[in-house]
Amino acid sequence: MPGIRTVGRPMNIKEKWYLFEIAKGMMVxxxxxxxxxxxxxxxxxxxxxxxxxxxxxxxxxxxxxxxREDGTPKCVACYCCQTACPADCISIEAGExxxxxxxxxxxxxxxILRCVFCGLCVEACPVDAIxxxxxxxxxxxxxxxxxxxxxxxxxxx
Amino acid sequence: xxxxxxxxxxxxxxxxxxPLMFVxxxxxxxxxxxxxxxxxTGPNRAEVLGIRLGGLVHPFADVVKLLGKEDWTPxxxxxxxxxxxxxxxxxxxxLPFAIVPLADSLSVGGRIIEMRAVTLNVGILFVLAxxxxxxxAIVLGGWGANNTYTLxxxxxSAAQMVSYExxxxxxxxxxxxxxxxxxxxxxxxxxxxxLFGFLPRWNVFLQPLGFLLFLIALFAExxxxxxxxxxxxxxxxxxHVEYSSMRFAFYFMGEYIAMVAGSAVIATLYFGGWQVPWxxxxxxxxxxxxxxxVLLVLIAVFGVLAAVLFRSYGRRLRILYRDRRSxxxxxxxxxxxxxxxxxxxxLAFLSGIRPLGAQILVAAVQxxxxxxxxxxxxxxxxxxxxxxxxxxxxxxxxxxWKSLVPLGLLNIAVTGLVLLGID
Numbered sequence: 001m002p003g004i005r006t007v008g009r010p011m012n013i014k015e016k017w018y019l020f021e022i023a024k025g026m027m028v029x030x031x032x033x034x035x036x037x038x039x040x041x042x043x044x045x046x047x048x049x050x051x052x053x054x055x056x057x058x059x060x061x062x063x064x065x066x067x068r069e070d071g072t073p074k075c076v077a078c079y080c081c082q083t084a085c086p087a088d089c090i091s092i093e094a095g096e097x098x099x100x101x102x103x104x105x106x107x108x109x110x111x112i113l114r115c116v117f118c119g120l121c122v123e124a125c126p127v128d129a130i131x132x133x134x135x136x137x138x139x140x141x142x143x144x145x146x147x148x149x150x151x152x153x154x155x156x157x
Numbered sequence: 158x159x160x161x162x163x164x165x166x167x168x169x170x171x172x173x174x175x176p177l178m179f180v181x182x183x184x185x186x187x188x189x190x191x192x193x194x195x196x197x198t199g200p201n202r203a204e205v206l207g208i209r210l211g212g213l214v215h216p217f218a219d220v221v222k223l224l225g226k227e228d229w230t231p232x233x234x235x236x237x238x239x240x241x242x243x244x245x246x247x248x249x250x251x252l253p254f255a256i257v258p259l260a261d262s263l264s265v266g267g268r269i270i271e272m273r274a275v276t277l278n279v280g281i282l283f284v285l286a287x288x289x290x291x292x293x294a295i296v297l298g299g300w301g302a303n304n305t306y307t308l309x310x311x312x313x314s315a316a317q318m319v320s321y322e323x324x325x326x327x328x329x330x331x332x333x334x335x336x337x338x339x340x341x342x343x344x345x346x347x348x349x350x351x352l353f354g355f356l357p358r359w360n361v362f363l364q365p366l367g368f369l370l371f372l373i374a375l376f377a378e379x380x381x382x383x384x385x386x387x388x389x390x391x392x393x394x395x396x397h398v399e400y401s402s403m404r405f406a407f408y409f410m411g412e413y414i415a416m417v418a419g420s421a422v423i424a425t426l427y428f429g430g431w432q433v434p435w436x437x438x439x440x441x442x443x444x445x446x447x448x449x450x451v452l453l454v455l456i457a458v459f460g461v462l463a464a465v466l467f468r469s470y471g472r473r474l475r476i477l478y479r480d481r482r483s484x485x486x487x488x489x490x491x492x493x494x495x496x497x498x499x500x501x502x503x504l505a506f507l508s509g510i511r512p513l514g515a516q517i518l519v520a521a522v523q524x525x526x527x528x529x530x531x532x533x534x535x536x537x538x539x540x541x542x543x544x545x546x547x548x549x550x551x552x553x554x555x556x557x558w559k560s561l562v563p564l565g566l567l568n569i570a571v572t573g574l575v576l577l578g579i580d
Contacts, residue, residue, distance in 0.1 A: 019369075022545060029194045029544040036193040041473070045198040050477050 055135050060119045062136040063110055063149070064157035066129055072097075073155055074129035077105040081121035081130055089114035090121060108151040112139055168274040172255045179417040179535070180410050181216035187539045188212065194543045207481035208488060226402035231302065234399065238301025243404045246294035246411030252287045253418040256280045258342045259527060260431045260520035261438040265513065271342060272431075272520060280341035281333065284422055285326055288378055291415065292318045295380075295387060295396050298408065302399035310396040313550065314380060314387030320557040321377035321384075327565030328370035331572040332360050332426055345430035349437045357434040361427040366568045368427045370561055375423060377557065379415045382542035384553055388412075420534030421527070428530050431523035438519060445515030446507070448522065453504040460497025464490045 014020055036043060046053060055061075066074050077094035095106035121130050134157050141147050185200075189212055192199025200212035208214070230239065255274040263270045277283050292315050299311020336344045344360075352358040361368045377384040388395040397408045424430060433441065441448055471486025510518065548556070 022541075025544045026540060029540065032196060033190060033193045033540075036196060040198070043196060043198055047198075047201075047477055050479075 059135060059137075060117050060122075060132040062112070062134045062139060062157060063115075063121070063130055063132050063154060064134050065108065065151065065154040066131055067155065073105065073151070074127050075105045075108060076127055076129070077103045077108075078126060080124040080126060084120040084124035086118060086120060087114045087116045089116075105151060108154060110149045110154065112147045112149060113144060164270065165274065168272075169255070171259070172257075172274040173251060176251050176254050176414045176417045176421075177410075179531070180413045181213075181220075182532075183413050183416065183535050183539070184216045184219070185213050186536065187542070188215070190536070190539045191543045194540075204482060207484050209482065209485060210489075220406070223402055223406040228402040228404065231304075231399050234303045235301040238297045239303075239399075240301075240404075242294055242298030242301055243400065243407035243411070245297065246291070247407045247414065249287055249290045249294060250411045250415035250418055253284050253422055256283055256341055257418075257421045257425050257527075258345055258430055260523040261346075262342070263516050263520060265516075272524075273342070276342070278338075278340045280344075281329060281339045281426075284341075285322070285329070288325075288415075288419075289318070289322050291378070291411075294408075294411065298400065299396035302396075304399055306394040307396045307398050310387055310394055310398070314396060317384065317386060317553055317557075318378055318380075320554060321374045321561070324370060324557055324561035324565055325374035325378060327562060328367045328374060328568060329426070330565075331364045331367035331568050334569070334572050334576060335360065335363055341425055341430070345425055345432060348429040348432050351435070357429060357432065359427060359429045359432070359434075364427065364568070364572070366564065367572075368423075370565050370568065371423060371427070373556075373561060375419045376538070376541065377553070379419050379538075380412060381416065381538055383545040383548050385542075385547060386550060386553060416535060416538050417531060420531045420538070423534060424527060424530035430530075431527045433523060433526050438523070441519045441522065442512075442515050445510045445518055449507060449510060449518055450504060452522070453500045453507070456500040457497040457504070460493045460495075460500065463493035464497070467493065 068074055075092075077092055079092055079094075082090045082092050089111040091107070091109045091111075092105050093107035094103050096102070097104040117132070119132055122132055136157070139147070189199045200215040201209055203209065203212070203214040203218040205214055230236070256277050258271070258273045260272040262272060295314045295318070296311045299307040299309075299314075302308075332344070333339065336347050338344060348357070348359050350358045352362055356362050376382075380387045388397075397405055400408060467486045467490035471483070471490065474483045474486050477483075
């Protein structure tokens with residue numbers, strides 16, 4: 001046809017017959033079929049809810065708030081994580097700690113629906129109060145409200 | 158008298174429901190084989206009381222799903238054609254089964270019973286005529302839906318099917334020249350006996366080129382990959398875009414039944430139909446007792462083998478699933494042991510077979526061989542589909558008109574010359 005240029009290797013006579021090439025291709029697929037029937041345990045598929053992948057050490061899952069040795073939250077409500085968050089999913093309300101005169105988070109909400117799991121909040125935290133090392137990644141729920149985690153949920157993760 | 162009336166009805170029911178029973182099997186085979194070829198596990202989740210049968214429950218779940226779906230008819234369709242399309246697709250693809258002989262004829266009480274629904278002496282012509290009718294299902298669906306895309310899809314497939322019909326007809330003529338008859342029963346009967354003393358005298362060995370051409374034309378006629386332009390799931394919009402729920406399922410089932418019917422026809426014409434390789438009907442009937450014993454022993458051996466396999470399968474299941482699904486292997490293993498025990502018991506009590514019983518047994522064995530051949534071709538269809546990419550439209554036409562038709566003519570000429578030389 002005019003204006004159309006064929007690119008690539010022209011087929012030789014054997015290939016133009018298709019049949020030999022088809023037979024070759026079919027041998028490849030039958031090899032896969034047979035070997036997969038006899039070695040189903042070698043198949044890379046995981047039967048998901050029953051089998052789970054081994055997570056890498058630095059896998060970023062659901063957030064948690066760490067605690068001091070006396071059980072109080074480490075968070076000092078400095079807003080560093082909220083500022084660093086590109087998805088704007090953290091909202092903190094600061095208050096004063098009655099005993100030590102230190103700032104503390106009264107409210108610490110993470111809207112997991114907006115979270116992009118970038119981990120910038122963890123890097124931004126100056127006191128190592130927020131971490132993403134829970135390894136939890138099954139976060140579905142039946143209502144949106146349940147997916148906004150408050151401070152109690154985060155502390156107990 | 159009653160017998161005379163009931164028998165055709167019975168065979169008609171068999172001809173109608175046999176291909177329907179193949180459909181879930183082939184759908185399952187397609188999904189599972191596709192998965193294994195692509196290194197996946199395939200469907201294995203649907204279950205009935207924990208019994209999953211390796212995904213064999215899925216086709217039935219699919220049917221329930223399709224029946225429950227909204228049956229939506231677009232506005233401004235041509236209602237008559239729109240409704241006729243899926244009906245024709247299913248009905249026409251089932252018809253060739255009516256004339257495929259399922260086993261050698263029985264002679265009961267001085268009467269000869271042909272083991273097929275319709276005894277036609279123009280069998281092959283009937284097959285060709287009916288398969289060309291399949292075009293109407295697609296064109297009417299495409300036209301009746303009143304959508305330009307479906308119309309284009311319908312036209313494209315009409316052109317494809319009409320051009321490959323020619324190649325199909327030409328490739329068949331070689332078989333007709335050898336057999337000198339159009340009757341499928343006679344063609345199958347001629348394929349008994351041996352060729353060169355060791356090969357079964359199947360037409361495929363006498364007509365290798367004709368078989369190849371017929372097979373390729375059959376792939377095109379049934380709209381299977383690599384000729385599945387009419388559907389073109391991923392890139393081309395096909396003729397059944399406007400169909401939903403059970404109407405779509407009718408087209409879908411029509412495709413699979415056409416595949417089964419095509420396999421039956423090709424098995425009948427080229428692979429000896431119900432002929433058991435190396436064993437003729439007379440030999441089998443004379444040694445019916447031995448045949449029955451061998452059959453029972455085989456069943457018992459397979460039952461025990463299956464039980465052993467299910468045992469190791471069950472060990473894997475118990476590690477993986479801690480619910481009722483892990484019982485599956487136990488149930489299936491017990492069932493196969495039960496079958497094996499039954500077969501052994503029958504073997505112990507089997508002392509003789511009456512002539513009528515021998516005939517029925519031989520017919521059953523021959524029918525099983527036909528089913529096995531059909532399933533083998535069904536697997537070939539699936540295997541090819543998950544290996545080859547789809548042809549471009551001009552490649553389809555080029556292959557049909559420039560390769561298959563001349564080769565078909567060549568086949569006729571060569572067959573004629575050889576037949577003349579033998580004479």
